[in-house]
Amino acid sequence: MKKDPQRMAWLILLLAFSVNCALLVSIPLGIRWYLVNATLSHEAALEVITGTVLVWEPGANAPLGVTSSAGVVEGSTIHTDSSSRAFLTFYDNSTATLSFDTEVKLAAMRSPRFRFSPKPDSLLLNIRRGQVNIGVALPVNGPFEFQVASPHMTAVLKEGSYSLKVTDDSTRTIVHLGTAQVTAQESTITLAQRERTTVRRGEKPEEPMAAAQNLIVNGGFEEDLSTGWQAYNEQGGDGGDVDGEVSLADLPGTSARAVRFSRTGSEGNHCETVIRQDLNEDISDLATAISLYLKVRLLNQSLSGGGYLSSEYPLMMRLEYEDVYGSAGQWTYGFYYQNRDNNPTMYGERIARDVWFDYGSGNLLETIYPRPARIKSLLVYASGWDYESMVTDINLVVE
Secondary structure, three states: OOOHHHHHHHHHHHHHHHHHHHHHHHHHHHHHHHHOOOOOEEEEEEEEEEEOOEEOOOOOOOOEEEEEEEEEEOOEEEEEOOEEEEEEEOOOOOOEEEOOOOOOEEEEEEEEEEOOOOEEEEEEOOOOOOEEEEEEEEOOOOEEEEEEEEOEEEEEEEEEEEEEEEEOEOOOOOEEEOEEEEOOOEEEEEEOEEEEEEOOOOOOOOOOOOOEEEEOOOOOOOOOOOOOOEEEEEOOOOOOOOOOEEEEEEEOOOOOEEEEEEEOOOOOOOOEEEEEEEEEOOOOOOOEEOOOOOOEEEEOOOOOOOOHHHHHHOEEEEEOOOOOOEEEEEEEEEEEOOOOOOOOOOOOOEOOOOOOOOEEOOOOHHHOOOOEEEEEEEEEEEEEEOOEEEEEEEEEEOO
């Protein structure tokens, strides 16, 4: 059976026309898609503040140890340990400060290859653990999207400054300036300036609350000292063996209690009777204040003033910290009511005997230098020979 040449010619002509039409449409669309969606990958500039910072580049079998500065490519993971901190500058001039014991992945650092693209510049920072303080720059090349992810949530940050802390169980976001949208478990909240939220594992974001927070657990001693505190005695090196006692006393008319420190029979030997709370809290570079508040009552004091070196008071506080250079430091303050022997008292304050005294330290960031970077612990204790004192309502507030 012979084929119809005329019919075949028409089929070929129609097929060619269809292919031509498809090419006329698809080629411009393909070019447009490429022009709109093509992106450029960027590097971040890493500067080491202190210690050695480890950088794992994509596909690397071993990390690179950085002690000064380096360029970090997209997809890299950066790790700081207990003695190192780092500062990142991104391609859009946004920044991130990595605190101690922090790990982040630079998951995306991209911008449109062609500036007429409506796609935004984008940056995705995956915080796996630790604390990161972020400054999001004002966009200058069109739309910009700064995203943060953790094991518990995602967040979109607008121009401003933020602190995020990630632990195994939760992620805390603080807005110092700007706005943030935090999403977890299909629920989104918006944080405004000086607000914070916490997202716990498998839960929705908590409702926004004031950014200021008290770091102390059980500061009013509603619960036993086993909640938050350790109690012990330090005898020092003068051969004494008489310990002081720590006990809880109810405060009439309130649900709170006070801790009572007491010691007798010292015979002139030194002792410190201590309650201690370990905090290990990074203090944001963006934090504006840290203040200590408590109520103190002095009942007995056999050693005059602050002792021979202004270091022994019937009630003392000691804030132990690491500064921004990784060095250990401490801030100490005490209270006394008598100084018959005219001992030095440069680290103490005289208050009335047997009266509750409300103490506020003021902003310690204005008096401690170099600036603290991590609060390690707070000690409240009685020190000297024979003593009796009480303390309650202990608050260490960071803003």
